[in-house]
Amino acid sequence: MAPQVAMGPGLQRRLMLLLLLPLLLVSLINIGYDVRLADIATNQQDKQLAALAPSLADSVVAKGNSERDGVGLLMSPAVGEFLREKHDLAAFALLNSEGRVMLGEEWLGAYPPSSHVAEFSSEERDGVTYRIVSQRFDTAAGDLTVRIADGSDPRQQWMHGLWYKVFWPNLLLAIVVAFAVNWAVRRALRPLLELKVAVEGRSLRDLSHLNPLGSPDEVRPLVESINRLFDLVNAQAESQRRFVADAAHQLRTPLAGLQSQVEAWAQALEGQSEITLTTDQVLKLRQATRRTSQLANQLLALSRADVGTTGAQPSQKVDLKATCETILEEQLAHAASKGIDLGLEAQPVRADGYEWLLRELLANLVDNAIRYTPAGGRVTVRCGRRGAYPLGPLQPFVEVEDDGPGIPPQDHDKVLQRFYRLPGSVGDGNGLGLAIADEIARLHGARLSMEQGAYGKGLRIGMVWPEKL
Amino acid sequence: MRLLLVEDDVLVASGIKLGLSDAGYAVDWVGSAERAQEVMATETFDVAVIDIGLPQMNGLMLTQTLRSNGHTMPVLILTARDALHDRVQGLDKGADDYMVKPFELPELLARLRALLRRSQAATSAVLKFGPLELDTANRTARVASMPLELGPREWTVMEYLLLQAPKPTKKDKLLQALTGWDKEITPNAVEVYISRLRAKLEPHGLALRSIRGFGYRLELSTGP
Numbered sequence: 001m002a003p004q005v006a007m008g009p010g011l012q013r014r015l016m017l018l019l020l021l022p023l024l025l026v027s028l029i030n031i032g033y034d035v036r037l038a039d040i041a042t043n044q045q046d047k048q049l050a051a052l053a054p055s056l057a058d059s060v061v062a063k064g065n066s067e068r069d070g071v072g073l074l075m076s077p078a079v080g081e082f083l084r085e086k087h088d089l090a091a092f093a094l095l096n097s098e099g100r101v102m103l104g105e106e107w108l109g110a111y112p113p114s115s116h117v118a119e120f121s122s123e124e125r126d127g128v129t130y131r132i133v134s135q136r137f138d139t140a141a142g143d144l145t146v147r148i149a150d151g152s153d154p155r156q157q158w159m160h161g162l163w164y165k166v167f168w169p170n171l172l173l174a175i176v177v178a179f180a181v182n183w184a185v186r187r188a189l190r191p192l193l194e195l196k197v198a199v200e201g202r203s204l205r206d207l208s209h210l211n212p213l214g215s216p217d218e219v220r221p222l223v224e225s226i227n228r229l230f231d232l233v234n235a236q237a238e239s240q241r242r243f244v245a246d247a248a249h250q251l252r253t254p255l256a257g258l259q260s261q262v263e264a265w266a267q268a269l270e271g272q273s274e275i276t277l278t279t280d281q282v283l284k285l286r287q288a289t290r291r292t293s294q295l296a297n298q299l300l301a302l303s304r305a306d307v308g309t310t311g312a313q314p315s316q317k318v319d320l321k322a323t324c325e326t327i328l329e330e331q332l333a334h335a336a337s338k339g340i341d342l343g344l345e346a347q348p349v350r351a352d353g354y355e356w357l358l359r360e361l362l363a364n365l366v367d368n369a370i371r372y373t374p375a376g377g378r379v380t381v382r383c384g385r386r387g388a389y390p391l392g393p394l395q396p397f398v399e400v401e402d403d404g405p406g407i408p409p410q411d412h413d414k415v416l417q418r419f420y421r422l423p424g425s426v427g428d429g430n431g432l433g434l435a436i437a438d439e440i441a442r443l444h445g446a447r448l449s450m451e452q453g454a455y456g457k458g459l460r461i462g463m464v465w466p467e468k469l
Numbered sequence: 470m471r472l473l474l475v476e477d478d479v480l481v482a483s484g485i486k487l488g489l490s491d492a493g494y495a496v497d498w499v500g501s502a503e504r505a506q507e508v509m510a511t512e513t514f515d516v517a518v519i520d521i522g523l524p525q526m527n528g529l530m531l532t533q534t535l536r537s538n539g540h541t542m543p544v545l546i547l548t549a550r551d552a553l554h555d556r557v558q559g560l561d562k563g564a565d566d567y568m569v570k571p572f573e574l575p576e577l578l579a580r581l582r583a584l585l586r587r588s589q590a591a592t593s594a595v596l597k598f599g600p601l602e603l604d605t606a607n608r609t610a611r612v613a614s615m616p617l618e619l620g621p622r623e624w625t626v627m628e629y630l631l632l633q634a635p636k637p638t639k640k641d642k643l644l645q646a647l648t649g650w651d652k653e654i655t656p657n658a659v660e661v662y663i664s665r666l667r668a669k670l671e672p673h674g675l676a677l678r679s680i681r682g683f684g685y686r687l688e689l690s691t692g693p
Contacts, residue, residue, distance in 0.1 A: 293571035328683055329636055333579075336678070336688070343681020380681070 012185045019177050027170045034161065042131070048082075049133035049148055050118045055079050056092060056146045057137035071102050071141040079148075089128065089151035097143050105149075112136055112145040123149070191219045199226060207234050246419050247299050250430060254292040261285055291430070298432040301360050302418070305439040315444075318355045320383040320398055321346040327362040328381055331370065339375035342366070347384035351396035351465050353444050358398065361440040364433040365400040365461055371429055373404030373458070388464045399462025406459045412450045434461075470585065473514040474498045475505045475531065476547065477524050481570070485518065488574040494581075502526035502534075509535065514542055516585055518577075521548040521559070529562045536563035543584035547572075579635055587632075596631045599689045600673050603631055612673045619669075622647055626662045630677070630687040637678075637686035 055076040062072030071094055075083075083090050093104030101109045113119045118135040130149040137146055191214075198210055207230040212223040261281070268275050324346045335342035362381065369379040379402045385394040407415055407422065414420050418435040438448040441463040450461045472494040476482040479500075486496045497514070499505045502523050517535070521528040532544050546559040546567040559567045565587075566580055590596050594606040600613040608624060610617040619627060625646050630638050640659060647654050647662075663685055667677050676690035 289571075290573065296571070297569075325639070325683065328680065332637060332680065332686065333576075333635070341681060344683045346682060 011189065012181055015181045015185060016178055019181060020174055023170065023173060023177065030165075034165070045131055045150060045152075046120055046133070049120070049131065049150060050135075052079055052082055052148050053118055053133050053135045053146050054137070056094075056148060057135070057139050057144070060094065060139040060141045060144060063141040071139075071144070073103060082148075086150060086152055091130075091149045091151075093147045094141075095145040095147060097145075099145070102141075102144065104147075108132070108147045108149060110134065110147065191215050195219065195223065195226075204233075204237060207237075243302075243418065250295060250419055251292065251299075254288050254295065257288045258285065258292065261288070295430045295432070298364075298430060298436060301364075302432060302436050302439065305357060305360070305436055305443065315352045315354055317350045318353045318358055320349045320351055320358070320396060323355060323358055323362065324381045324383050324398065327359060327366055330363065331366045334367070335370050335379065338370055338373075340370055340373055341376075341378045342370070343378065343380050345380055345382045345384075349384055349396045353465075354440075357440045357443060361437045361463070362398060362400065364437045368429070368433045368461075369400050369402035369404065369459070372425070373402045377403050377458075382462070386464065388466070393467060395465045395467060397462055397464040399460055401453050401458065401460040403453055403455060403458035406452055406457055407450060415450075416448060437461075470516065471495045471497065471512075471514045472581075473505065473508065473512075473517040475500075475502060475517065475523065475528065476520040477501060477522070478520070481520075485574075485577070488577070489581075492578050500524075502528065502531035505531060506534065509538075509540065516542055516581060516588075517544045518581075519544060519546055519564075521546055521550075529558060529564075532559070532564050533562045541588075543588045545577075545580060545584060583635065586634075590632065596628070598631050598634050598687060599675060601631065601670070601675060603628060612670070612675070617669060620665075623662050623666055623669075626659070627666060630666075630685060634687040637680045638684045640684040643684065 055078045059073050059076045059079060060071050061074045073094075079092070083092065091105040091108060093106075093108035094102045095109060095112055096102050097112060099109060099111045107125060113134050113136055116136045118133055121132050121134070123130050123132055128151040130151045132147055132149045134145060134147045137144055195210070195215065209227045209230065210223050212220045212227070215223050261284070265275055265277070324344055328342060328344050332342060366379065366381060373379055379400065381398075381400055383396070383398045386397050387393065388395050411422060415422060415434050416438045417431075419431040420435075421429060421431040434448065441448045444463065445466045446463040448461060448463055450459060452458070453460050470493065472489060474482060474485055474489070474496055476485065476498070477500045482498050482500070486498050489496050497508060497512070499508055503526060505517075505519070519528040519531055523531070526534075528546055528548075532546065535544070543565045544563065546564040547570055548559065548567060549570045565584055568577060568580060586597060590605070594604065596603040596605060601617075602611045604610070605628065610619050610624070610627065626643055629643055629646055640656065643659050643662075644654060644656060647659065663677055663679075670677065671690070674690055676688050678686045678688055680686055
């Protein structure tokens with residue numbers, strides 16, 4: 001699931017959960033409290049019924065004339081008021097010793113209790129639960145059982161109340177909370193959604209800054225980070241554009257030479273089947289093609305030295321001595337053909353880095369040294385450990401020293417620029433070698449350093465590993 | 470030497486063919502891996518130069534197929550991509566060496582010479598470099614068809630230099646090889662044998678170049 005899609009509902013769900021859980025807890029406490037209240041009310045009801053039973057027994061004033069007549073009753077005011085108050089939710093009955101109803105509601109007929117202690121029971125009738133007290137008395141009409149039923153059961157009322165007092169209000173609250181959370185999250189996240197739309201709307205051609213002032217304080221750091229990323233991408237894209245333009249321009253020069261030569265021969269061939277080429281012409285042509293090839297190789301090397309290409313793979317411990325030896329073997333023929341004494345001064349040393357890039361770096365430095373050192377000169381490849389500054393800790397280094405013309409100190413920065421060539425420099429370099437080497441040094445957290453060679457002439461160029469990579 | 474060239478680019482192929490023919494190779498050129506397999510079914514070659522970027526079946530697959538069909542001749546792979554992955558893959562599939570396009574003809578010739586010398590050493594026990602011939606089976610040496618007297622330690626050094634040529638040989642390697650003869654040998658001793666060999670080889674146009682801090686390289690001397 002893409003994070004930007006999950007953000008809204010995710011936050012919403014979480015907020016909803018966090019709000020509804022306490023709400024549910026409060027409802028449960030509420031219900032529990034109501035149950036306790038109902039219990040208390042029931043006890044009070046029992047007490048009231050218990051108090052009424054003797055009053056009713058006292059109301060019996062005379063024995064009826066016959067079994068069928070029941071009893072004579074002069075209702076005491078307390079019982080009369082109770083019955084009036086409860087209207088049709090209250091009933092009473094007077095039962096004889098067999099349990100037959102002498103007076104009152106027929107349905108209250110029941111077997112009389114064994115003792116004279118008040119007994120309580122609940123009975124359901126027509127959907128109403130009645131709380132019933134039964135007690136035996138010795139009345140004016142003999143041994144009678146008094147039963148009073150109260151249908152206004154507080155527990156039942158509580159059951160009704162539960163829906164109205166607890167369930168519905170809480171449900172309503174939950175719905176309101178859901179809508180409120182939904183609305184609030186939407187509203188609170190609107191700046192982020194607007195930011196998303198703004199970022200999505202950008203193309204690589206338009207990476208100007210987003211306005212951080214339009215965003216709330218919490219989102220502003222994100223906007224600023226995005227702006228910084230835009231700056232990086234812009235700089236990268238700009239350097240790529242410049243590089244491609246430079247590269248195309250640089251390739252044109254040797255290609256133009258080649259083309260003009262071949263065009264001229266093609267023209268000379270008009271009407272002829274063959275032409276004669278001089279050795280000089282062929283050698284010049286070879287020179288031009290080799291230059292073109294070298295330029296293409298170096299352009300590739302430069303693009304590969306870009307930070308992006310190494311990001312995927314971790315750096316390794318590189319055996320610098322072995323790398324220097326490989327370079328020496330590769331460049332030996334080139335050096336020999338120019339009459340240059342190429343040598344090695346290598347101490348065994350390992351350093352963190354990218355082996356193939358370090359080989360490229362050394363190859364460029366050695367190639368440069370051989371290219372600009374006159375015949376009979378010396379070029380030495382070195383590796384080992386030394387302090388990056390006086391008394392500093394010993395760090396791995398690689399360097400190449402020659403006794404050629406060297407580079408004036410004021411030009412040290414310029415020669416690291418792509419396609420820059422020293423005015424009046426000999427040879428057929430393309431001004432990329434040192435730029436590549438420097439790019440690779442940067443990838444290893446260092447820079448290419450340059451100084452005069454040991455005998456007051458030539459160039460010593462290389463890199464020292466930084467203390468922590 | 471019969472050489473099979475598998476390359477689909479006509480310009481590159483004709484250039485290589487011309488250069489190699491001039492250097493004395495009998496070059497058979499085919500433009501696809503499929504065609505190469507047909508030719509290989511009936512003909513035998515001493516060495517093959519195969520481009521990776523072929524139209525249908527690529528050069529790596531062709532190399533692999535050739536190897537699994539039991540062809541043992543040295544294979545040199547040509548590639549326009551010099552990514553490390555390609556190189557390693559090429560060697561894994563059974564190629565003996567690779568070159569990145571564009572390359573210079575002398576470099577290709579040197580690589581082929583080295584490949585052929587190594588494959589010959591594996592089969593015929595005779596090592597050759599220019600006018601020098603070392604018969605490792607009979608331990609006899611000839612230079613310009615004349616017998617060359619070599620002491621046992623000189624022979625060891627010579628054999629190492631010749632196996633490596635035209636690459637240089639590390640001095641430690643020679644030192645290690647000589648400890649088989651003498652337990653306590655000094656680096657100076659290596660120099661002694663080198664200078665003796667120099668005296669014997671130089672009159673025949675062979676040079677032993679000292680590589681500062683590295684070792685020695687057997688080469689054909691350019692001057693008189």
